[in-house]
Amino acid sequence: MTYPQPSLYERIGGAETVATLVEHFYERVTADPELAPFFAKTDLKKLRAMQREFFSVALGGPVTYFGRPLAYAHRGRGIERHHFQRFVEHLLETLAHQGLDERDVHDIIERINVYSSDILGGHGTSG
Numbered sequence: 215m216t217y218p219q220p221s222l223y224e225r226i227g228g229a230e231t232v233a234t235l236v237e238h239f240y241e242r243v244t245a246d247p248e249l250a251p252f253f254a255k256t257d258l259k260k261l262r263a264m265q266r267e268f269f270s271v272a273l274g275g276p277v278t279y280f281g282r283p284l285a286y287a288h289r290g291r292g293i294e295r296h297h298f299q300r301f302v303e304h305l306l307e308t309l310a311h312q313g314l315d316e317r318d319v320h321d322i323i324e325r326i327n328v329y330s331s332d333i334l335g336g337h338g339t340s341g
C-alpha cells in the first residue's frame with residue numbers, strides 16, 4: 215500500500231521556509247560582485263515576492279506564479295552560463311545553511327536547473 219507523498223514544498227516547511235530561503239539567497243546573490251550588476255536597476259522587494267511565488271510553484275506548493283514568463287524576464291540581459299552557475303551555487307549554499315537534507319537539496323537544484331535554457335536564451339546552450 216502506498217500513500218500520497220507530501221510535496222517537496224510541504225516537506226521543507228512551506229511558505230515560511232521558502233520566504234527565508236529567498237531572503238538569504240538574494241542577500242548572497244546581490245553581494246556577489248559578478249551578479250550584483252544584473253540587479254542594479256531591479257526593485258528587489260518585488261523580485262523577492264516573485265521569486266517566492268516561483269520557488270513555491272517549482273517545489274509543488276499550492277501557489278500560483280503571477281510573474282512574467284522566465285524567458286521573457288531574462289531576455290537581452292547578457293546572462294551567460296557562468297552567471298547561471300554562480301547563481302545556482304549561491305542557491306546550493308543557501309539550502310545547505312538552512313539545514314535541508316541532501317536529498318531535498320538535490321531535488322530543488324534539479325527542479326531549478328530545468329529553467330536554465332529559459333534563463334540563458336541563446337547564450338551558453340552548447341555547454
Ligand code: HEM
Pocket residue numbers: 249252253255256257261264265268280281282283284287288291293297298301326327329330333
Ligand atoms: C533558474 C534560475 C532562475 C530563476 C528560477 C529565476 C527567476 C526569476 C523570476 C521569477 C523573476 C521575476 C520575473 C518577473 O519580474 O515577472 C526574475 C527576474 C530577474 N532575474 Fe532571474 N531567475 C533565475 C536566474 C537568474 C540569473 C542567473 C540572473 C542573473 C545573473 C537573473 C537575473 C534576474 C533579473 C535581473 C531579474 C529582474 C528583472 C527586472 O528587473 O524586472 N536571474 N528571475
